[in-house]
Amino acid sequence: MQIIGNGARVDPTTRIGPFTIIEDGVEIGPENIIGPNVIIKKGTILGRGNVISAGAQLGVEPQDYHFQGEPSCCIIGDNNIIREYATISRATGKGEKTLIGDNNFIMTYVHIAHNIRMGSNITIASGTQIGGYVEIDDFATIGGLAGIHQFCHIGKYAMLGAKSYLNRDLLPYLLASGNRACVYGINTKGLLLHNFDWTTIDEIKRLFKIIYHNSNPDIRMELLKNEKTVYATEFLNFIKGMKRGLCHLCPVYH
CATH class of the missing domain: 2.160.10.10 (Hexapeptide repeat proteins)
Structure with a gap:
């Protein structure tokens, strides 16, 4: 009944x-x-x-x-x-x-x-x-037992690993894990599973390096503006709309 x-x-x-x-x-x-x-x-x-x-x-x-x-x-x-x-x-x-x-x-x-x-x-x-x-964009993947802080934004095709705690915004296409979560790089396997070609993945990797290898946010934004590509525009718009700040790069990646 x-x-x-x-x-x-x-x-x-x-x-x-x-x-x-x-x-x-x-x-x-x-x-x-x-x-x-x-x-x-x-x-x-x-x-x-x-x-x-x-x-x-x-x-x-x-x-x-x-x-x-x-x-x-x-x-x-x-x-x-x-x-x-x-x-x-x-x-x-x-x-x-x-x-x-x-x-x-x-x-x-x-x-x-x-x-x-x-x-x-x-x-x-x-x-x-x-x-x-919280905002979670299309095709994102979140592993089991993860915790996501209020107001965070997870970009499309991003992956957050199991048992992670995310308290910042995770850019599209990236892979993050840990407590507190930090970025390990591009979600390459996830992108390949969704039929991204290697040329596109290499383009995303290049933009990733522009973002994370420039500690000055003004220089970072200016470099992204100068790129004038679809993926650069996506990253630029995501960063402009952030409420929690950019998820940090993991120390092992430096």
Whole structure:
């Protein structure tokens, strides 16, 4: 038996397991598979073709002293896999949103806090804990049992190793690990798996050296501006938008 609020809108093609609770104010699209003992709280909007495993909780109240019960949302896209006992919070702030894109793999016991912006095709391994207001861009990979400080930004195709603690912003295409996490270089294996060619990888490596081998931030930014390539522009825009500061280079790399 499920408990589905009278005000919930659930597409008839979605399958719902026993003992699942869906509150009023929830919207669930077509062809989802929702396992047993799942809780989906008000303000959650779930797209198409997602698989939600047993015990997961979506749209839960933020674990945030600033939250005062105001209406907010948790919006989850299409074709995501959310495994057992993962939790995703709705946002703090009236009308604010926690946003999860498409085709993400969120493994067991992952916690995704309030006001997070996640892109698509992201893998987050078991036990990872992600603080509020974090941004994670497309195709990023996060190893198991990692901790990510609030307001951090992880760029696309970046990888954070297992058991890491990240308290700064991680540029696109890079590999970081450790407690506290530091950068080891380019996520070469990940880029090859996503069909990047060696010419492109070499270009990213060259830009990486410009960024990390210039300690003067003004010189670094000027050199990136002069490059005028797609990847240089990506790095430039990412650095301009940083809130936590650049993830440090590991001492072994110097």
